[in-house]
Amino acid sequence: MRPTDLARRHGISTQAVRNYEADGCLPPAERTPSGYRVYTEAHAAALDAYLALVRAYGHAVGGRIMNALHAGALDDALTAVDRGHAQSLRDRETLDAVRGAVGHLLEHPAEDSGTAPGARTVGELAHRLGVTRATLRNWEGAGILTPARDPATGHRVYGADDVRDAELAHLLRRGGYPLDRIAEVVRQIHTAGGTEALATALESWEERLTARRLAMLDASARLGHYLEIHPLQP
Template identity: 30%
Template sequence: MWGWLMGELVSGSRRVPLRTVDVAGESGYSVQQVRDLERLGVIPPAARSSNGYRSYTPLHVHALRAYRGLAAAVGPVTARRMLAELRTETIAEAASAINAVHVRLAREREEALRAQQALRAIQAEANATEFEHESDAMTITQLAGALNVRPSTLRFWEQEGLVTPERVTSLQARRYGLSAIRAARIVAALRGTGYSIPAVREIMGSLHQLDSLGRTQHILQQHLDQIATRTVALLRAGADLAAVVGDHGS
């Protein structure tokens, strides 16, 4: 009965004063977390009565719920910054900021899917190739063009121990055989999805056999699953974000 009544108070248009314990119960946070998040600026400062007790409104509950979803989607630091900005922006500006998060998640998903496709192509090539021919090798310029990166990027990957070319001329020109080309393509795929150099190095260290490409595919699938979870969290926060933005604009 109490949960139903509180839901009516939060979802309705009436501004019924709420205690800290009420807000905690409705938002899913503890009383101390509500106070901490108020101190961090996630929610507006609560009104104080003459005896010092905090007095909240349904807007505070909406803001806390919105923060939960935003934090899951973009991280707590970015979520705190966004909520603080949403309270001062116009409706158009706030809607644009929220839409940008959706776009960012969609872009991350597209990049991860492209990486998966690239790794499948690499696996297919590896399974179809029994011998490495001289004509299969690439120069640094050719490989950079094929990967749509700069030659300096390939040299950086070499310095980091991610890709190891051969040097076959008196001028020490680089020559990339099939194994080096495959490694460069895997590095490009992982970097394209946002993996850091240390993370890529760890993954590449395990790719001593072609079967290990399956592990990389598994890592990318985990990344896709995480993006999906973050997207759902943002969708769940939608109504509460709308309440925060709508309150400011009203």
């Protein structure tokens, strides 16, 4: 095949084909005596695999995988694939944790503060949750809580959002989640604008995650086909 044939087949430009070859995402093309590139079905399969990897993992990871294969480093390529699947699993678990936590918080909203509207001291919040003050400070250190400070005393003051985040952390800790994962869930809630807003965003989040997981399956199949017709060189 000519570069134009390969480009047309995949809906990209001929320059993109040349760039992918130069970047190591395609195996080197043979040349005619006059210097023109000649591509084969192996190049078409490599391009199929690379474009599918891009959809599943992004350009950087897709490029690393193809370059590793063409360098004969199969283990490095498979490790990159494994890491992508591991991240997908963590994302799925985070989604499930967020859904469960948001459902709980919507069913059991935080009560009004006993000190000032929407504010609690560290002792009051610790008592409310049945945890120690040191636990709350650990959650703060992990980025889960970001309490304000009383300008007069310098003491921590927990607002309504802090109380919500603390209750969320308490719930997830009882479920065995580590602090870094809980901090990730809290960030998702803050990005969405609160628990109610996040609840409405969960469906689209799941759709995107499912689409990515299916893209990974497609990429694996195309990568396997490429390796069948183009065995790695030692």
